[in-house]
Amino acid sequence: xxxxxxxxxxxxxxxxxxxxxxxxxxxxxxxxxxxxxxxxxxxxxxxxxxxxxxxxxxxxxxxxxxxxxxxxxxxxxxxxxxxxxxxxxxxxxxxxxxxxxxxxxxxxxxxx
Amino acid sequence: xxxxxxxxxxxxxxxxxxxxxxxxxxxxxxxxxxxxxxxxxxxxxxxxxxxxxxxxxxxxxxxxxxxxxxxxxxxxxxxxxxxxxxxxxxxxxxxxxxxxxxxxxxxxx
Numbered sequence: 001x002x003x004x005x006x007x008x009x010x011x012x013x014x015x016x017x018x019x020x021x022x023x024x025x026x027x028x029x030x031x032x033x034x035x036x037x038x039x040x041x042x043x044x045x046x047x048x049x050x051x052x053x054x055x056x057x058x059x060x061x062x063x064x065x066x067x068x069x070x071x072x073x074x075x076x077x078x079x080x081x082x083x084x085x086x087x088x089x090x091x092x093x094x095x096x097x098x099x100x101x102x103x104x105x106x107x108x109x110x111x112x
Numbered sequence: 113x114x115x116x117x118x119x120x121x122x123x124x125x126x127x128x129x130x131x132x133x134x135x136x137x138x139x140x141x142x143x144x145x146x147x148x149x150x151x152x153x154x155x156x157x158x159x160x161x162x163x164x165x166x167x168x169x170x171x172x173x174x175x176x177x178x179x180x181x182x183x184x185x186x187x188x189x190x191x192x193x194x195x196x197x198x199x200x201x202x203x204x205x206x207x208x209x210x211x212x213x214x215x216x217x218x219x220x221x
Contacts, residue, residue: 097207
């Protein structure tokens with residue numbers, strides 16, 4: 001079955017560490033997205049990529065970085081510059097914007 | 113004014129009730145309208161998809177779009193405890209895609 005796989009499901013980060021969240025899709029979608037979701041809040045766009053080797057900042061890109069070397073993969077790195085990284089991170093992909101997004105199951109990141 | 117507004121709830125209803133969830137928006141260019149359901153600690157899943165104005169029905173769910181009022185609704189008939197989730201509206205003009213903040217729904221047995 002086609003879908004989006006996010007790993008790990010839970011991730012713990014020490015202060016000052018960089019961590020990378022994985023997102024892989026086998027839907028053959030061109031566009032991929034990273035969102036952050038905090039308790040009781042909506043989805044906030046971190047980065048998006050509409051094509052391989054190209055990506056754009058979203059609304060809250062500071063302290064995050066991405067790469068898009070393959071169509072199937074869009075990893076997100078949460079750097080030490082992100083001061084409040086504890087959140088639920090969602091990866092999504094789409095064939096075309098008007099058809100909506102398909103989401104992964106999310107990664108819950110906690111700073112310890 | 114936010115581009116998409118949605119009452120955050122929480123909304124609590126008894127099992128079997130009819131639920132009405134709503135979003136208003138400001139961009140008249142939106143033509144594609146969606147409702148997503150998100151269970152706790154899971155990713156959102158597409159529930160209903162509607163193009164332009166009108167109604168769409170799928171089982172116990174009905175999506176309505178009124179473009180003249182810039183208002184969309186999701187109705188859930190015979191609500192079940194398994195419908196307890198956060199419901200997010202989403203819309204697109206073909207290029208931009210915007211989510212509402214979501215309404216948390218609890219259906220009490």
